[in-house]
Amino acid sequence: MMTTHPAVTWRQASVADSLAAARVNVQSWRESFPERHQDSDDLSIEGRAAMFRHRFGASFYRMFVAEAQGQGAIGFVDVGRPRDARWHCDAELYAIYVLKRYQGLGVGQRLFELACEAVLAQGLATMYLIALQDNPYRVFYERLGGRPIAQVPAGAVAGQDAHVIYAWFDLRRRRATPP
Numbered sequence: 001m002m003t004t005h006p007a008v009t010w011r012q013a014s015v016a017d018s019l020a021a022a023r024v025n026v027q028s029w030r031e032s033f034p035e036r037h038q039d040s041d042d043l044s045i046e047g048r049a050a051m052f053r054h055r056f057g058a059s060f061y062r063m064f065v066a067e068a069q070g071q072g073a074i075g076f077v078d079v080g081r082p083r084d085a086r087w088h089c090d091a092e093l094y095a096i097y098v099l100k101r102y103q104g105l106g107v108g109q110r111l112f113e114l115a116c117e118a119v120l121a122q123g124l125a126t127m128y129l130i131a132l133q134d135n136p137y138r139v140f141y142e143r144l145g146g147r148p149i150a151q152v153p154a155g156a157v158a159g160q161d162a163h164v165i166y167a168w169f170d171l172r173r174r175r176a177t178p179p
Ligand SMILES: CC(C)(COP(=O)(O)OP(=O)(O)OC[C@H]1O[C@@H](n2cnc3c(N)ncnc32)[C@H](O)[C@@H]1OP(=O)(O)O)[C@@H](O)C(=O)NCCC(=O)NCCS
Pocket: 001, 002, 028, 029, 032, 095, 096, 097, 098, 099, 102, 103, 104, 105, 106, 107, 108, 109, 110, 130, 131, 132, 135, 136, 137, 138, 139, 140, 141, 143
């Protein structure tokens, strides 16, 4: 049974939260994957913030942030139109990141729920996401009912590592079956 961190609150984000989300994104990546790509241009906070600001201009795009008292944003999720039609889904979960010291407390699960509710509120019901194949956190998606539907080998997209595509083909029934 998951208890959510008592001092954490959630809200829908606006374009003004782009920089805070970018900071969480980069810090969580560095803390969670200290052995990976730490010099990549992808990890520029300003670059990430610009990407989020751009996404807010899309017809359907939602971001939610988790905030801890006195600390500001400690997690975020964003979801929007699919970037890849091959997976036959209405929506794509682009990213979900929680700072290391707040991981394992139910924050990610709550963010995921908010993203799913936002997709359903649009009258959409299917969603996919792209996860790095060797990401140990993939179990998170499996716990939340994601089905691995495809493997994308390293290099299939220039410069990218191997990926797994997870899909939810009916978000109304998204809960993982209890073990
Ligand atoms: C993945 C991430 C968003 C999950 O958020 P979180 O707040 O740590 O997860 P929660 O506490 O809400 O966990 C939800 C469920 O997933 C499980 N889970 C989460 N991370 C897990 C892990 N690394 N290994 C195994 N199970 C995990 C939890 O045990 C829980 O299951 P339970 O209800 O049966 O106990 C967060 O850990 C994170 O930011 N990781 C680093 C960045 C990352 O990998 N993002 C995804 C990019 S593809």
